[in-house]
Amino acid sequence: MAAGTAGTEAPTAPVVRTPYGDVRGRYEHGIAVFRGIPYAAPPVGPHRFRPPVPPEPWEGVRDAGVFGPTPPKPPYSEAFARLLSDPVVPGDDCLNLNVWTPEPGRGARLPVMVWIHGGALTRGSSAVPVYDGHAFARDGVVLVSINYRLGVEGYGLFPDAPANPGLRDQLAALEWVRDAIAGFGGDPDRVTVFGQSAGAISIGALIASPRARGLFRRAVLQSGPPEAVDRDKARRMVRRMAARLKVPATATAFAEVDRADLAEAQAEVGRLSGPVLGGPAFGIVVDGDVVPRDPLQALLDEGPAHGPGHDVELLMGWTSEEYRLWLVPGGLHDRVDRLGAVALAGARARCHCGPEVSRGYRELHPGAGTAELAGQLVTDHLLRVPLHRLADARLGGAAPSYVYEFAWPSNVPGLGACHALELGFVFDTGGVPASVKLAGEGAPRELADAMHSAWVRFAVDGDPGWPAWDASHPVRVFDDPDGRVVRGPYDRELALWEADSVRSPKGAPVPAGGPSPASPPRSTAALSAVRRFRRSGGVGRP
Numbered sequence: 067m068a069a070g071t072a073g074t075e076a077p078t079a080p081v082v083r084t085p086y087g088d089v090r091g092r093y094e095h096g097i098a099v100f101r102g103i104p105y106a107a108p109p110v111g112p113h114r115f116r117p118p119v120p121p122e123p124w125e126g127v128r129d130a131g132v133f134g135p136t137p138p139k140p141p142y143s144e145a146f147a148r149l150l151s152d153p154v155v156p157g158d159d160c161l162n163l164n165v166w167t168p169e170p171g172r173g174a175r176l177p178v179m180v181w182i183h184g185g186a187l188t189r190g191s192s193a194v195p196v197y198d199g200h201a202f203a204r205d206g207v208v209l210v211s212i213n214y215r216l217g218v219e220g221y222g223l224f225p226d227a228p229a230n231p232g233l234r235d236q237l238a239a240l241e242w243v244r245d246a247i248a249g250f251g252g253d254p255d256r257v258t259v260f261g262q263s264a265g266a267i268s269i270g271a272l273i274a275s276p277r278a279r280g281l282f283r284r285a286v287l288q289s290g291p292p293e294a295v296d297r298d299k300a301r302r303m304v305r306r307m308a309a310r311l312k313v314p315a316t317a318t319a320f321a322e323v324d325r326a327d328l329a330e331a332q333a334e335v336g337r338l339s340g341p342v343l344g345g346p347a348f349g350i351v352v353d354g355d356v357v358p359r360d361p362l363q364a365l366l367d368e369g370p371a372h373g374p375g376h377d378v379e380l381l382m383g384w385t386s387e388e389y390r391l392w393l394v395p396g397g398l399h400d401r402v403d404r405l406g407a408v409a410l411a412g413a414r415a416r417c418h419c420g421p422e423v424s425r426g427y428r429e430l431h432p433g434a435g436t437a438e439l440a441g442q443l444v445t446d447h448l449l450r451v452p453l454h455r456l457a458d459a460r461l462g463g464a465a466p467s468y469v470y471e472f473a474w475p476s477n478v479p480g481l482g483a484c485h486a487l488e489l490g491f492v493f494d495t496g497g498v499p500a501s502v503k504l505a506g507e508g509a510p511r512e513l514a515d516a517m518h519s520a521w522v523r524f525a526v527d528g529d530p531g532w533p534a535w536d537a538s539h540p541v542r543v544f545d546d547p548d549g550r551v552v553r554g555p556y557d558r559e560l561a562l563w564e565a566d567s568v569r570s571p572k573g574a575p576v577p578a579g580g581p582s583p584a585s586p587p588r589s590t591a592a593l594s595a596v597r598r599f600r601r602s603g604g605v606g607r608p
Contacts, residue, residue, distance in 0.1 A: 080170045082249045087124040097203045098170045102134025105242035106161035115227040115317035118238040134162035136191035137216045138325045140333035145395035151500035153193045163212040166199030167251045174251035177525045181211040184263030188217040201494035205522045208252035212239040217332050221348035223300040227317035229353035240281040258284040258525040266290025271350050273375035274361035287382035291452035292361035295349030306335040341392050366459045379528045383470035384449045389441025391485035402437040413440035417447035419566050426562040457535040466534035473545035477506025494518040512547035
């Protein structure tokens, strides 16, 4: 049920019934907004490190006027905090979500978009101002944004607790959308999930998960491929935290530790980790349940007609200079350039590729510095190669794939078209201070109109406005309002990875994206370069 308008009077606060009780939102600029709605019980006490359970129903009408608590997380470093906003809302009831809708009440049957934020699975929340859903609701879409457990509480791997509770939170939120969104004017049969970075990686796992079947129809992967981290890598993160905290590496022991101490220990042991050189980190792991096998391999192996996610329409892409957000803050870009061959060898070790690949990149980009070459090498390994492989594997299937690149360079010196820059354009929130921090002043509004409209069109009818992926590899490049479609812009780089895929230390085939994390390194010299680079200051986590 929802309150409406009468004549010229201001609308009364909208009230909607959910499976657990009624919630009262606010009208803001003609859009009904509901914030902080619980979709699961607070993950405290017996629920810590455990799968989510439904919230307790409430009597009366619950106020949903402000953002709910954000999950526990360490703050960004000073260098990254100058560019990325990450509000903290205290409280235990952090498994909550927000809804923006132009027409609350059953009967509207509007398309729904569910936003899963990024932040390396350790930071971020739905309260980041860039993620305001007003523009989507203005354009006829019901926008939902969710919180989920982060870091050790969401992705720590313990012998006495189920894996991936953060991903299980996302499943619980999507089930809430299925059961409740009609009351907010949404159509549960027209749900599009979209996310960036760790949010996109999460969606990749959900596409491949049998548990998520039927919960969404379309998906957008922004700068994040389907992947799972090696279980030993996740265990090392927990063990290092346990050693620092002087407690056993169990969920039972960690549940007794103050959350502020957990966050501090997590930040310290992850200090020298990062996208460029890897290191211990939290991530989604194969658990035999929600994630029965590596998500990318599952999507590649089963074919376009019958495999998991074969009927999910995909929109996916990257920014042209992802690596600049990883390297520029704190002067790391210049440090990589000074290290020269050492840094490039470290990037090769990170990518599990042979010297032929880096030599090929040097020939293709003769004017590029070491930082640009290393950054693009890692960007292709982490993002472009797996997303190209995924798009190719879906050719001939029932559901099309669309690929984009965001190429407008930030007005902040040195950032270029970096990781996360496209977010203010997708949400059409370029005017909020949190977007200006990353894009600088004067970001082109017309480009935001073009990109935001493409996401809306995809949610409405599955066609963002450019040719679907085919053998010519069409990529829509967002660098000006008119845009352009380029055929095969990275085919030469991809050919280097394909050639490398038949090489390994002993001649066995290696996947194009590199071997699994458990595979032996190609070169001890390259690993030595990684260690030297880390001793020099390395690439730390944000």
